[in-house]
Amino acid sequence: MFSAKLKMPGLPTAIFAVAAMSGFGAFTRAAAQRSDALPSPPQGEITIWAPTEPGGRRIFTPDWKEIGKFPLGARGNPVRVFLARGEADYLQKLSCGNGSRPTDIARIGGSGGSPFGGVLDVYSLTCDTRKLTLYMDMYHPGYVEHRAASGFVFGRAGLAL
Secondary structure (H helix, E strand, O other), rough: OOOOOOOOOOOOOOHHHHHHHHHHHHHHHHHHHHOOOOOOOOOOOOEEEOOOOHHHHEEEOOHHHHOOOOOOOOOOOHHHOOOHHHHHHHHEEEEOOOOOOOOEEEEEEEEEOOOOOOOEEEEEEOOOOOEEEEEOOEOOOOOOOOOOOOEEEOOOOOOOO
């Protein structure tokens, strides 16, 4: 049984409750593909990769309230992944809003400290004729981002992953 106090804009509580009790897998898969899907509010400490520190890990407490002011993929809320492989995997899942694949994907450099305690990598992507910038922080072992960055969807539009 599903039980949560969750307000879904535009969706009456009764309908949401029925969808939840009837196995709303398709509903959640579709929502998870969109960048506006409701994430659970993060809080507390995270463990980041810190290769120069004993044990290779460091505990860090992000300013979640400040991070929440920015869309996913922005400098203030970078996509968290682990190492270059995590960045490549995340970029591979992205599609433009019309379902086409981004083109001209290039890492354009690093950009100082991340609000998650790591270092930012900056990518440039093209969707149709729009140039988009995506910020990623690759110091998060075991973390897999399941939301598409703002302006993107996961997979081709209309297809569930």
